[in-house]
Amino acid sequence: MHRSRVYALLIDTPEPEAARAAAFWAAALGATAEPLPGYEQFTSLHGAMSGPLAAVQSVDDEPRMHIDFETDDVDAETARLVALGASEVSRWQECRTLRAPGGHLLCVLPVESDRAVFEAEAKVWP
Template identity: 35%
Template sequence: MHHSKLSTLVLDCQCDDLRDATAFWSAALGKPIAKVNVEGDGNYAELETADDEPLILLQKVEHPSRVHLDIETDDQDAEVARLEKLGAKRIAYVRGRWWVMEAPSGHRFCIVHKQRKAFGPHLNRWD
């Protein structure tokens, strides 16, 4: 048995500097900026969200701008296998930390480890 849930709305931003995109989305969504330069490489920023809301992450990318979802889980291998049975396919394992997957509809999404200390309350249980 394992658990998973929607974790993060990721705004993929094709840009030279993530600061302008972060300022725009902060104002547009009414969410203060929680962190800029999350990993020290200028590629990630995070907006503040309540504990029961998905995280909102901005990511600097080379591909065209889009939005993708992250699903967090307490068993990454089991969640990837479950989604493959539903028709998803593995695209890439990134930095030894998350799987980029593709849904049968062509949408890309990521399978990540738990993102917040409190994993609940909106968990799905999979046997």
């Protein structure tokens, strides 16, 4: 048995456009854009949404949006999503990148949010 929840909506933006995109999305969503210390490719959009975190991620790829799932068992959550039809694309540190049916990317990562928030909001999976 493990638990997971949607942790973040990421706005993937080509690196040369990331700063402009972060400024746009912050203004459009009434948020504050703040770089994530130690993770220079991410700019948090504080106050953009209630619930999941919103952030701009600088990428070496096409613009898109993707969802991050946080979980207390990355292997079990990855297996659950693969059983539902996703396929594993890559691994980065402890995170897994998957492609869902239809082509959308999603990531599975260890718990990042406040533990009490995770405990209160995560779904339990067999």
